Amino acid sequence: MKIILHGRVVAMDPAFTVLKQGAIYIDGNTIVAVADHAASPPAGFAGARIIDTGGTIFPGLVELHNHLSYDALQMWHVPKKFSDRGQWQSNSDYVANVSGPMGVIAKSKDPHLLASLVRYVETKCLLGGVTTTQGISLKGDNLDTYYKSAMRVVDDPADPKFPRASTRIPDVDASDWAAFKKDVDKASCLLLHLSEGLDPKAREAFLALQDPQSKEWAIGPALAGIHCAALQSADFALMASKGASAVWSPLSNLLLYGGTTDVKGARAAGVLVALGSDWSPSGSKNLLNELKVAMIVNSVDGIGMADRDLVAMATAVPASIVKWGALIGSLSAGKRADLLVVNAPASSDPYGSLLKAQETDVTLVLIDGRAVVGTKALMAAFGQTGENIPLGNQTRVINYGPGDPRIPVVTFAEAQEALTDALNRLPTLLSDEKAGRGVSGSKLAHAATTSQLRLALDEEHWGEFALRPRLPFANKPTGPDAVTATAAAVVPLKALKLDPVAVADDPGYGALLQGQINIPTAIKSALKSIY
Numbered sequence: 001m002k003i004i005l006h007g008r009v010v011a012m013d014p015a016f017t018v019l020k021q022g023a024i025y026i027d028g029n030t031i032v033a034v035a036d037h038a039a040s041p042p043a044g045f046a047g048a049r050i051i052d053t054g055g056t057i058f059p060g061l062v063e064l065h066n067h068l069s070y071d072a073l074q075m076w077h078v079p080k081k082f083s084d085r086g087q088w089q090s091n092s093d094y095v096a097n098v099s100g101p102m103g104v105i106a107k108s109k110d111p112h113l114l115a116s117l118v119r120y121v122e123t124k125c126l127l128g129g130v131t132t133t134q135g136i137s138l139k140g141d142n143l144d145t146y147y148k149s150a151m152r153v154v155d156d157p158a159d160p161k162f163p164r165a166s167t168r169i170p171d172v173d174a175s176d177w178a179a180f181k182k183d184v185d186k187a188s189c190l191l192l193h194l195s196e197g198l199d200p201k202a203r204e205a206f207l208a209l210q211d212p213q214s215k216e217w218a219i220g221p222a223l224a225g226i227h228c229a230a231l232q233s234a235d236f237a238l239m240a241s242k243g244a245s246a247v248w249s250p251l252s253n254l255l256l257y258g259g260t261t262d263v264k265g266a267r268a269a270g271v272l273v274a275l276g277s278d279w280s281p282s283g284s285k286n287l288l289n290e291l292k293v294a295m296i297v298n299s300v301d302g303i304g305m306a307d308r309d310l311v312a313m314a315t316a317v318p319a320s321i322v323k324w325g326a327l328i329g330s331l332s333a334g335k336r337a338d339l340l341v342v343n344a345p346a347s348s349d350p351y352g353s354l355l356k357a358q359e360t361d362v363t364l365v366l367i368d369g370r371a372v373v374g375t376k377a378l379m380a381a382f383g384q385t386g387e388n389i390p391l392g393n394q395t396r397v398i399n400y401g402p403g404d405p406r407i408p409v410v411t412f413a414e415a416q417e418a419l420t421d422a423l424n425r426l427p428t429l430l431s432d433e434k435a436g437r438g439v440s441g442s443k444l445a446h447a448a449t450t451s452q453l454r455l456a457l458d459e460e461h462w463g464e465f466a467l468r469p470r471l472p473f474a475n476k477p478t479g480p481d482a483v484t485a486t487a488a489a490v491v492p493l494k495a496l497k498l499d500p501v502a503v504a505d506d507p508g509y510g511a512l513l514q515g516q517i518n519i520p521t522a523i524k525s526a527l528k529s530i531y
Contacts, residue, residue, distance in 0.1 A: 154191070228248075421439045
């Protein structure tokens, strides 16, 4: 089907093209041309359907860091300032509010609960205009895989034209420098948590990338370091010389450590820096909201980025880092039709309109040329039907597509109800399940629960795969501390509330941010103007 989209076009191409009255010509899943709407259409589009978006069209948002499985949880009220990751993972309050609850959900064999979780967290992304993110890890008795989301996922793209990013490495390789170096050299993109925190211990994880014998570095063009918060100017200069990149999650860093990555130094060294929301427990609900935090930190800390640079951190830059730049990340001929429309008039600032947009301003999201979520009018213009979802005082129509055939089909409303029930019954959830009582809407008593896929928690480092290198530095292992599930604090579980799907549905979100003790005062003050 051929479609012509009209609206202001912010292409995010190398020339930073902005067409005040633009037209995007789409044939199936591919953009054929981007031009002024008064220009003659390309061949074959003479009678194509014209859809006036009435807004500003951007490339779909591309996220390279999100622990999606945890995004059903509300923001953790961080009880103290930490200086590295190892200090908070075994904190009793963290266990009670984050890892403990998710550990219970991961142990569940209720197919309806799994289906509800993945449906809910993908919806949080989609409502924020995210078209590409990291995958939701699943496991079976003899299988490790990813949930087939409506979004593109960098670790398991369904299309062979998109190279797969490496996001997990076996523990044995992570502890062996030579094996890890091979992983870096053979990968197209290796997304690796690196130097999480601000103290010297956190930096040791970076220093361990150098072999003590040969002095060679396990750093190359494939390496994309997530966080890199403890790195110094010389470290970023080394990364730049090797072609490595970084992924920045400012809100999570600020909540946990009171400071964040030296993005100014990284960019000055020539390191590409993308943006990631991390996860709801200590980050933003979605990448659209993380852009606002980045905008504020940029201003308060004097990083010096223009608004278009910030937008690029969520579009063209991450697409380039994951080696998908020829296919997504900008709007031009030959690219896939991954885009979002923001309700912003042509008279507004083109880049600022996205930075300041709320979820209620996102009126359409296309992935691979298919309308996935949008206003009733725009979805109907594409001939698309779906489920009505309340969003603030508005409504969106969402159509997830065929979904994952291995997972039961649930609506968003069913997912919301089931997760609300599960989190409310956390203390007895697993015992109830053994007795045949599943979450709301479940048919657990009639389901075969022994061979079902279950959730795999990629954030907990005692699993089968590492997200962080455990390479030795000064004769001691770096990466995660030697903390195991049994060594973590034993804390009684309590009922929790489901995190609202969007800021528009979370009236207490601003107060929750203001109550965080580690966010610097100037940044808190600026956040008040948005939340």
